[in-house]
Amino acid sequence: MKNTRRISGFIGAMMLAAIGATTYAASFSHTLHLYFVLAVLALAAATSRMKVKLPGIDGNMSVNMPFLLTAVVNLSAAEAIFITCVATAVQCWPRKNAKFNSQQFSFNLSMMAFASCMASLIFHAAWLNRMQWNSLTPGLVLATATLFLGQTLPVAAVISLSEGKAAGSIWWSVAHLSFPYYLVSAGVTSMLEAVGSHLGWGLALAVFPVMYAIHRSYRTYFAKAAESPRQEVLVRAAGAGA
Numbered sequence: 634m635k636n637t638r639r640i641s642g643f644i645g646a647m648m649l650a651a652i653g654a655t656t657y658a659a660s661f662s663h664t665l666h667l668y669f670v671l672a673v674l675a676l677a678a679a680t681s682r683m684k685v686k687l688p689g690i691d692g693n694m695s696v697n698m699p700f701l702l703t704a705v706v707n708l709s710a711a712e713a714i715f716i717t718c719v720a721t722a723v724q725c726w727p728r729k730n731a732k733f734n735s736q737q738f739s740f741n742l743s744m745m746a747f748a749s750c751m752a753s754l755i756f757h758a759a760w761l762n763r764m765q766w767n768s769l770t771p772g773l774v775l776a777t778a779t780l781f782l783g784q785t786l787p788v789a790a791v792i793s794l795s796e797g798k799a800a801g802s803i804w805w806s807v808a809h810l811s812f813p814y815y816l817v818s819a820g821v822t823s824m825l826e827a828v829g830s831h832l833g834w835g836l837a838l839a840v841f842p843v844m845y846a847i848h849r850s851y852r853t854y855f856a857k858a859a860e861s862p863r864q865e866v867l868v869r870a871a872g873a874g875a
Contacts, residue, residue, distance in 0.1 A: 748783025
């Protein structure tokens with residue numbers, strides 16, 4: 634019961650943080666980028682269903698990150714939060730005949746909204762824009778790092794509360810599996826930003842098959858990683874029975 638109360642309290646705190654961040658982001662005046670928002674939203678939602686089960690923990694990862702970063706870099710915080718929330722809802726919506734978990738859904742939605750808002754506010758911070766050199770690279774690095782920490786730390790914390798394990802070791806398990814993907818996502822986003830002004834944002838469509846290939850690669854790799862311990866157990870059992 635104690636763990637249940639702690640988990641509920643933690644999720645409640647995440648929801649309050651997300652509501653506060655979203656309200657703060659919405660208070661800024663901004664220009665609506667309707668067509669761009671719809672295009673990025675469609676791509677982010679489509680790739681949100683390309684999920685990979687992370688081995689060893691109760692969680693999954695989708696390959697929508699380049700489009701979420703594109704929203705953070707090019708749109709207002711409110712627009713980025715909107716795209717992130719819709720993409721997260723699509724990702725977390727259960728498949729046919731699966732049970733809907735409202736607590737898990739609320740946690741994921743609030744976590745992603747808060748992380749997206751923080752990443753957007755940091756990328757568009759005045760001190761970063763005042764730099765004499767190109768602010769895209771450090772801004773993108775900071776935004777990616779914010780999304781990375783904003784997702785992995787709360788996930789590690791809630792798993793630690795539910796399973797009673799050390800949060801540090803859980804975070805390391807999540808971080809070292811997902812960190813390469815964040816690097817690739819930042820690279821893809823940087824490429825889109827570099828050539829988008831010359832070739833147009835239709836180039837974003839070319840990223841879709843790239844992310845599909847990454848999705849398939851991750852699934853194959855994690856499937857083999859999960860299969861290896863299983864095979865070792867079978868070999869030991871066979872040896873013990875010989």
